[in-house]
Amino acid sequence: MRCLSTRGKSPPVALSEALRRGLAPDGGLYVPERLPRLDPAAWPDHRDLPELAASLLGIFFAGDALRPALPRICRTAFAFPVPLRSLGQGDHLLELFHGPTAAFKDFAARFLAEAWCELADGEPVTVLVATSGDTGAAVAAAFHRRPGFRVAVLYPEGRISPRQAAHLDGFGENVCTLRVAGGFDDCQRLVKTLLAGAAPPGLGWLTSANSISLGRLLPQIVYYAQAALAHWRAVRRPLSFVIPTGNLGNALACVMARAMGLPVGEIVLAVNANRVLADFFAGSTYRPQPARCTLANAMDVGAPSNFERLRHWFPEDRTLRAALRADWVSDADVREAIRATWRRFGIAVCPHTATAVAVLARLRARGEPGDFAVVATAHPAKFAEIVEPLIGESLPLPPALAEALARPARAIRVAASEVAVLAALSAQ
């Protein structure tokens, strides 16, 4: 399938070319030319997630250079479970945090790593990633010790949780972690300038793994498909989702799943005090803002990068507002949702997941009917310093996370300048 740029000023390209490039040459984001339609009643009951992934993504990759490798890519990338837990009374929890870095970013990062390995042809690749937490770890883990690849992770010093920092600092080898003396915006700006300039000698092909890549969206359709199909087969009703949202990457995959005919009901975006989307869906003009710090730090986004894709599919405010709903919650609401979920179900949720828990509770209090799944985007132990005091218990770390956190710190501190970053990378 061919891909188009949202800005319409670049020629269409094959899907694997869109994955290679990340951003389109006109500065737009790649979108599939059209979304395939499928009939849930006729769709085969696949044995497991990798098999479902290969057949679903196979529709997009039909005729593409990556098509033959897709079953292998999916088997390697989607090698962990995605439980849909029932909480009773139509409420569910879709757990996306059983991958190696305990956040949903593992799905896309691992898929992208496998796909790029197929596409690289032995050419050395340097993957740049600016992170405010989970993306950097997922990308670093997906490429760690992979021959031919180097990863440079840039994170803002002192602005991410201690556990997130320990995680990123511990990779080493082909992963170069740079602790930037600046904010997340500085890290993003540095990645953009480096990508825009000529690749310095020795770094090979420079690319980015930030959420602008279509390769970050497509793999995420798979878990929505699996959950919605399983639910629909069991009760013949669609499943609605409440999605903790920052850059809209995860939610957009759900929008695509529904547009493809999968049994997805309502799609509700849960945002934190960065309420640009909530305000827009409540009727205000879309107005990006500088990001504010909250407890759900991976969602501290004031200008969601994927809004441009949403606009491409829904050019009119009216149709866009009819397709999705959104609500925002405060840090106090997040704390209360963490406490309440622990009290009622004995389940600890991370601050991001808690935003969706709070939004669903509000909907139910207003009498919202139907079956809903809260999308659990990260393991609570990743944010132990917030969650543990609220529930009064210590949380065991998932084994992969415990192993990652035990590694010695190897990050390099750099000034927020292109020269400093390049010098650190060449010294490696």
Ligand SMILES: *Cc1c(COP(=O)(O)O)cnc(C)c1O
């Ligand atoms: C990245 C992230 C989000 C936000 O996802 P988007 O795709 O940017 O909307 C939510 N929760 C967690 C834990 C994350 O890491």
